[in-house]
Amino acid sequence: MDVFEAVQKRRSIRAYQPTPVPKEKLLRVLEAGRLAPSASNIQPWHFIIVTEAEKRQNLAQSPFARFLKEAPVVIVGCGDQKASPKWFMVDVAIAMQNMVLTATSEGLGTCWVGSFDENQIRETLKIPENYRVVALLAMGYPKEKFDMQGKILHLIRRRKPLEKIISLEEFGNKPKTRQKRNNHRQQADKKVYSYGHNHRKPNNIEQYGRSEFASPNAYKSSSCSQKDAKDKRGRNFASC
Numbered sequence: 001m002d003v004f005e006a007v008q009k010r011r012s013i014r015a016y017q018p019t020p021v022p023k024e025k026l027l028r029v030l031e032a033g034r035l036a037p038s039a040s041n042i043q044p045w046h047f048i049i050v051t052e053a054e055k056r057q058n059l060a061q062s063p064f065a066r067f068l069k070e071a072p073v074v075i076v077g078c079g080d081q082k083a084s085p086k087w088f089m090v091d092v093a094i095a096m097q098n099m100v101l102t103a104t105s106e107g108l109g110t111c112w113v114g115s116f117d118e119n120q121i122r123e124t125l126k127i128p129e130n131y132r133v134v135a136l137l138a139m140g141y142p143k144e145k146f147d148m149q150g151k152i153l154h155l156i157r158r159r160k161p162l163e164k165i166i167s168l169e170e171f172g173n174k175p176k177t178r179q180k181r182n183n184h185r186q187q188a189d190k191k192v193y194s195y196g197h198n199h200r201k202p203n204n205i206e207q208y209g210r211s212e213f214a215s216p217n218a219y220k221s222s223s224c225s226q227k228d229a230k231d232k233r234g235r236n237f238a239s240c
């Protein structure tokens with residue numbers, strides 16, 4: 001799985017099988033954290049691997065963290081605030097996201113957890129004073145069927161569109177991504193209508209904005225004709 005696939009595939013998993021995480025997978029995940037960048041290479045992190053049921057129960061006090069009881073592994077990400085007062089949180093978060101993506105590529109599910117009582121965790125895990133608890137990470141094999149909450153949240157928590165979250169050169173200066181998309185749409189429309197034998201208008205014009213027909217790639221082959229063009233289900237365009 002390449003990195004972008006892992007980024008796309010990942011979603012928060014809140015229901016886990018009791019199957020333990022194999023040691024070699026866990027080590028690979030931790031190695032991904034170890035290799036993360038950090039400000040001035042200070043590496044102000046420390047990760048506590050929690051597998052004992054009683055301890056996990058202690059970490060799972062918040063109503064938004066109940067699934068920590070089930071997850072066979074919880075990684076507690078701590079940051080040394082004295083070593084890197086400005087960046088410890090960022091550094092720990094980067095390392096943990098490296099772990100998340102590696103876990104995804106290893107077939108494991110994860111969920112970030114920010115709902116915790118820091119003092120309780122410090123006490124339970126005997127964390128020294130200069131370390132802050134940055135976040136917790138649940139990890140294990142997903143119990144897909146039972147993860148309804150996760151599935152629903154993932155569906156309703158769609159991401160903001162790109163044009164809403166980026167600016168060009170200065171804040172608020174909107175790149176014309178919408179226009180571009182429309183251009184693709186227009187190009188696709190033009191090609192569809194100029195590709196000869198089938199002049200039928202698509203059933204749903206909106207599909208041009210969403211499917212591969214929106215992209216010039218749909219037509220990139222030099223031999224591409226409407227006959228060759230395929231829709232998402234692999235049907236010839238002419239027949240769809």
Ligand SMILES: Cc1cc2nc3c(=O)[nH]c(=O)nc-3n(C[C@H](O)[C@H](O)[C@H](O)COP(=O)(O)O)c2cc1C
Nearest residue numbers: 010011012064065111112113114115135153154157
């Ligand atoms: C810093 C951070 C803290 C989070 N804390 C919690 C949490 O306490 N409980 C929980 O169920 N999900 C938590 N999440 C998961 C988010 O709710 C989730 O990432 C978001 O809804 C997007 O859904 P997705 O991860 O499935 O794409 C947290 C995520 C992040 C990045």
